[in-house]
Amino acid sequence: TGSTRPQRLLRAVQKNATQGDPQSVINAIDHFCRHKEWAMNVGDEKGSILDSVVSEVNPSTALELGTYCGYSTVRIARLLPPGSQLITLEFNPAYAAVAKQVIGWAGLQDKVQLVEGPSGDLIPQMKDLFGVQSFDFVFLDHWKDRYLPDAKLLEECSLLRKGSVLLADNVICPGTPEYLEYIRNSPRYESRYFKSHLEYTKVEDGLEKSVFLG
Ligand SMILES: Cn1ncc2cc([C@H](O)c3cccc(CNC(=O)c4cc(-c5ccc(F)cc5)cc(O)c4O)c3)ccc21
Numbered sequence: 001t002g003s004t005r006p007q008r009l010l011r012a013v014q015k016n017a018t019q020g021d022p023q024s025v026i027n028a029i030d031h032f033c034r035h036k037e038w039a040m041n042v043g044d045e046k047g048s049i050l051d052s053v054v055s056e057v058n059p060s061t062a063l064e065l066g067t068y069c070g071y072s073t074v075r076i077a078r079l080l081p082p083g084s085q086l087i088t089l090e091f092n093p094a095y096a097a098v099a100k101q102v103i104g105w106a107g108l109q110d111k112v113q114l115v116e117g118p119s120g121d122l123i124p125q126m127k128d129l130f131g132v133q134s135f136d137f138v139f140l141d142h143w144k145d146r147y148l149p150d151a152k153l154l155e156e157c158s159l160l161r162k163g164s165v166l167l168a169d170n171v172i173c174p175g176t177p178e179y180l181e182y183i184r185n186s187p188r189y190e191s192r193y194f195k196s197h198l199e200y201t202k203v204e205d206g207l208e209k210s211v212f213l214g
């Protein structure tokens, strides 16, 4: 009964990052994934694009679908203004356990609500559970076949407002064809593709940024 990759990633954070220093946590994970074991974090190259979109939106309320080990959670939360909140949904308890500790090591636990469960069940409960009116920013990085149904669910639950920004990871690799087809052809969104590479590789991938027009 050896350790899992997320557990080894957490150990690398605890060994190489400084508590309360989010950038050192980000650097420790990127170093681990580049030199020790690849893992499906958004990574440094796409992460810089994520940073620029989060900084531009400057969200009061943000949602992340797919926490995994908390790498993008830390990237987003470290940029949030005081008093703002990031809600991140993770259905896998083992991933959630690691993510909680990574987020804690970065000292960002007060800005983050990590909720365990599947997005399809939790999104309709966001208003009741957290008093959320709408999300200013949504980062999609969970199962690629859930991007489209969950985007529609956010619309149906009135959790998007005029100007809400959806940012989707992996629209090329592994790919999210149905989501791209919908969001690029919907009159209710203005979309733009940010060409990049699959984390820690030379394979093409990218992020799709879509502004909800109301
Ligand atoms: C419903 N619901 N609600 C919450 C929630 C949370 C989860 C988990 O966080 C989870 C578990 C497993 C897989 C994912 C999706 N991520 C990926 O599959 C991915 C793959 C690759 C890649 C690329 C090339 C390869 F060769 C192999 C993997 C690169 C990437 O950046 C990825 O994000 C997410 C799942 C469903 C959930």
Ligand SMILES: [Mg+2]
Pocket (backbone or CB within 6 Å): 040, 041, 042, 141, 169, 170
């Ligand atoms: Mg991803």
